[in-house]
Amino acid sequence: MSAGKIVVCGGGGFIGGHLVADLLKQGHNDIRAVDIKPFDEWYQKFPEVENLQFDLQEKEACEKATKGAAHVYNLAADMGGMGFIENNRCLCMLSVLINTHLLMAAKKFGVQRYFYASSACVYNADKQRDENVTALKEEDAYPAMPEDGYGWEKLFSERMCRHYREDFGVQTRMARFHNVYGPLGTWDGGREKAPAAMCRKVIQAKLSGKPEIEIWGDGHQTRSFMFIDDCLKGTQMFLHGDVTDALNLGSNELVSINQLADMVESIAGVKLKRSYNLKAPKGVNGRNSDNTLIKKLFGWEPGTRLRDGMEKTYAWIYDEIKRNAKSR
Numbered sequence: 001m002s003a004g005k006i007v008v009c010g011g012g013g014f015i016g017g018h019l020v021a022d023l024l025k026q027g028h029n030d031i032r033a034v035d036i037k038p039f040d041e042w043y044q045k046f047p048e049v050e051n052l053q054f055d056l057q058e059k060e061a062c063e064k065a066t067k068g069a070a071h072v073y074n075l076a077a078d079m080g081g082m083g084f085i086e087n088n089r090c091l092c093m094l095s096v097l098i099n100t101h102l103l104m105a106a107k108k109f110g111v112q113r114y115f116y117a118s119s120a121c122v123y124n125a126d127k128q129r130d131e132n133v134t135a136l137k138e139e140d141a142y143p144a145m146p147e148d149g150y151g152w153e154k155l156f157s158e159r160m161c162r163h164y165r166e167d168f169g170v171q172t173r174m175a176r177f178h179n180v181y182g183p184l185g186t187w188d189g190g191r192e193k194a195p196a197a198m199c200r201k202v203i204q205a206k207l208s209g210k211p212e213i214e215i216w217g218d219g220h221q222t223r224s225f226m227f228i229d230d231c232l233k234g235t236q237m238f239l240h241g242d243v244t245d246a247l248n249l250g251s252n253e254l255v256s257i258n259q260l261a262d263m264v265e266s267i268a269g270v271k272l273k274r275s276y277n278l279k280a281p282k283g284v285n286g287r288n289s290d291n292t293l294i295k296k297l298f299g300w301e302p303g304t305r306l307r308d309g310m311e312k313t314y315a316w317i318y319d320e321i322k323r324n325a326k327s328r
């Protein structure tokens with residue numbers, strides 16, 4: 001299949017790695033993956049892809065990355081779960097250089113379609129104070145009061161994509177991802193997000209015989225989590241589609257963190273004692289995705305049941321922990 005060269009920025013990361021794998025599966029054979037990480041740290045790396053190790057905060061690197069590209073997916077960002085973004089606001093904001101230089105290069109080389117991965121962290125914090133949250137509609141990003149650091153960068157970069165399209169005709173498309181999870185992503189080290197962290201804690205408690213886990217916050221905070229397969233489908237649908245505004249791409253199956261812990265315990269077949277760390281970063285009290293617009297515009301919404309996605313994620317992290325223990 002030939003759609004011209006497809007560039008996946010952040011190709012060594014969780015979503016980028018899965019996107020490259022999915023494009024290959026569809027038969028695309030002209031793919032370039034770019035990431036700042038050394039190759040041995042990429043979650044997925046394929047020999048048939050042109051793999052490049054570049055710092056995309058640099059303008060020249062963005063030009064080398066986008067030259068000759070028909071489609072560019074910008075999935076590169078310095079990011080992580082709440083523990084990372086609440087303590088590294090400046091690093092998160094510096095990702096603005098990636099999107100800015102990629103857009104400049106996309107304009108210079110006449111890229112046909114440009115996808116930007118925004119986030120539910122753009123939403124106004126006042127709309128997320130209640131655990132029994134009303135799902136967030138796209139219009140709730142303004143008046144702006146996003147997550148400090150990371151959310152401001154995402155909101156600014158959305159605007160930049162919009163104005164590159166309006167002023168220069170670069171065909172930008174955007175999704176506001178809501179918590180993406182699945183196998184082959186970060187599960188340890190400080191950048192992991194709640195679903196992977198929960199799997200790791202439960203597995204370690206089970207394997208160590210110390211039946212206890214720590215939960216960040218009081219466990220009543222609510223979230224929705226989107227399985228990676230839905231994220232890949234929506235991302236490509238948005239890139240190829242005609243909708244130019246940033247749209248929610250998320251599941252609307254809302255659970256509390258305590259319910260997520262119940263689910264992982266049930267997958268693991270254990271019941272653990274919980275301690276609640278009220279000083280740990282926990283983010284907003286409640287967040288869910290309102291999917292009215294995506295359903296209206298695309299006739300589809302992410303639909304993988306959390307339990308189904310968590311079973312696959314748990315199994316992968318379990319194997320990783322076992323494998324790491326063996327290699328020590």
Ligand code: NAD
Binds near residue numbers: 014015076118179193
């Ligand atoms: P990830 O951290 O696994 O992947 C991001 C990749 O970008 C990493 O491999 C990292 O090395 C790379 N990167 C960072 N700085 C770079 C630089 N200067 N040059 C080149 N590469 C660089 O994260 P992910 O979960 O795959 O997220 C992909 C995108 O989706 C990001 O923009 C993220 O903000 C957005 N997003 C993700 C989620 C989620 O739940 N995973 C939610 C909302 C938005």
